[in-house]
Amino acid sequence: MNRTIEIEFNKFPLKPQENLLDSTSNNYLKCIDINLKKLTALYKIEEFDDYNKPKNYQEFPALKYLVPNTDLFKFQLGHPGKGKDSRKENSRVLGQTLCRYFNLEYFDAPYMANISDFIGHQLGNEFNNINIVRKSSGDTPDFISATNNKSISLWEAKGRRRIISFNETDFEKWRKQFDRISIICNNIEQSLKGYIFEVAIANERNKLPNSKILVEDPETSGERFDSNEDLFNLIKSGHYKRTLQKMGLQFIGDAIIYAEKLNQSKYSFPTYTSKKTKKEYIGIFAINFPFILALPYWEFGIIEYNQGIKQNSKHFFGIEKTIFKNLINVARGNREYLNSIEKRNGNFSNESHIEFEDGTLLCNPNLISFGKIEQF
Incomplete structure (x- = not known):
């Protein structure tokens, strides 16, 4: 196409x-x-x-x-x-x-x-x-x-x-x-x-x-x-700041590049697995609005709640869990973890499951399965 x-x-x-x-x-x-x-x-x-x-x-x-x-x-x-x-x-x-x-x-x-x-x-x-x-x-x-x-x-x-x-x-x-x-x-x-x-x-x-x-x-x-590793790291950090902002996680993105860092408190996020590649992601479902669940999630469980969100979404957007872990550590002031984030091989052959070189995924929500709540 x-x-x-x-x-x-x-x-x-x-x-x-x-x-x-x-x-x-x-x-x-x-x-x-x-x-x-x-x-x-x-x-x-x-x-x-x-x-x-x-x-x-x-x-x-x-x-x-x-x-x-x-x-x-x-x-x-x-x-x-x-x-x-x-x-x-x-x-x-x-x-x-x-x-x-x-x-x-x-x-x-x-x-x-x-x-x-x-x-x-x-x-x-x-x-x-x-x-x-x-x-x-x-x-x-x-x-x-x-x-x-x-x-x-x-x-x-x-x-x-x-x-x-x-x-x-x-x-x-x-x-x-x-x-x-x-x-x-x-x-x-x-x-x-x-x-x-x-x-x-x-x-x-x-x-x-x-x-x-x-x-x-x-x-x-x-x-x-000529070259500058710190400038490259700043651009890479700014790129992931934008990615995290798209996922509603601007507080992590800001801490990656700005002076105020995250403390050592743990944060809990649901993990998701691609049914196509088996890779794990942290991400969100883009919901078709207007959308209202009959009951709040505490009435029938987080897994059922996520299933309801998934069924009323047009696509899933996420970032590989390994990259997300590294970004959390960078946001806490451990800059060496940024060097562990390397370019991936993108895959654009299937418009329902698009993998970008930065480790992000945009795919049909039915190609994602809910994993568990993990702390980072």
Whole structure:
């Protein structure tokens, strides 16, 4: 279930990296394939409070307006979005979701954190040699992503209804967003790659033949970045902070990156097992609202209560129990446990059971069985 989208590069190295290389021309790719299953899964995690009850890739509300019977990434009529505000919001979310997709597929970057989680916050002592600061007012880049301690980059994602070319004033305004922050390691400003990722969304009314990605690779101010393990760990921590927040566990996510840590008190969580892989997870069911159980859980038991939740859910989202244990220890101030969290092999072959490289799982609730209550 793929669609093709055009792509154009600016200020990239003359020699393309392997996964951006068109082998027939020995130049950069002119089109990339978008796996709608994976894109939808990313969207459902991105917009976790969207409880509409759709089907297959149309669970991404915007995608139900794709023109049928074509391999183009093009929308019907003036979609996605019915009104002006709806179109603007759909464009924003589509741009950010495709940016996450591009990082995973073409930059091999499983860790992506929101810059806003770092600016103006007191980071933990373990990140004392890292400082992410605002230099001036105005918008800053959206994300900072990482593959490892050497491959780290800033990203600004845009979604628009027309092609804004690299030489237009809007693109120049986007470039200035990278001048508003500094990434400082050991008191030295670092020059990271600063990617601008624009998605021009085609539909039947704006006459674009197909949607198009324009991505630019300018460098930011500072000394040339080589590597930094602490910055990589901060990004990894910020990535899992967002994941835990999606699971309603922001108090753990905050303790992973900020100065105030968890104490040694134990916390109890239900565990779940994938019927497909037998891996254990800590997670939640996304409930179809409105939903009311006839009795509260204390009237008939926690297992029966969880079964009721499961039967009225549209999907399960969780994180591997081994990773969760490590994150709890990191949140208590034991930073060495972060090094035990390694990239997984993702599995996107089954849209009912999608495993991401960061150890998270998005799947049909019927593919999950309730385990027991464990203390962490």
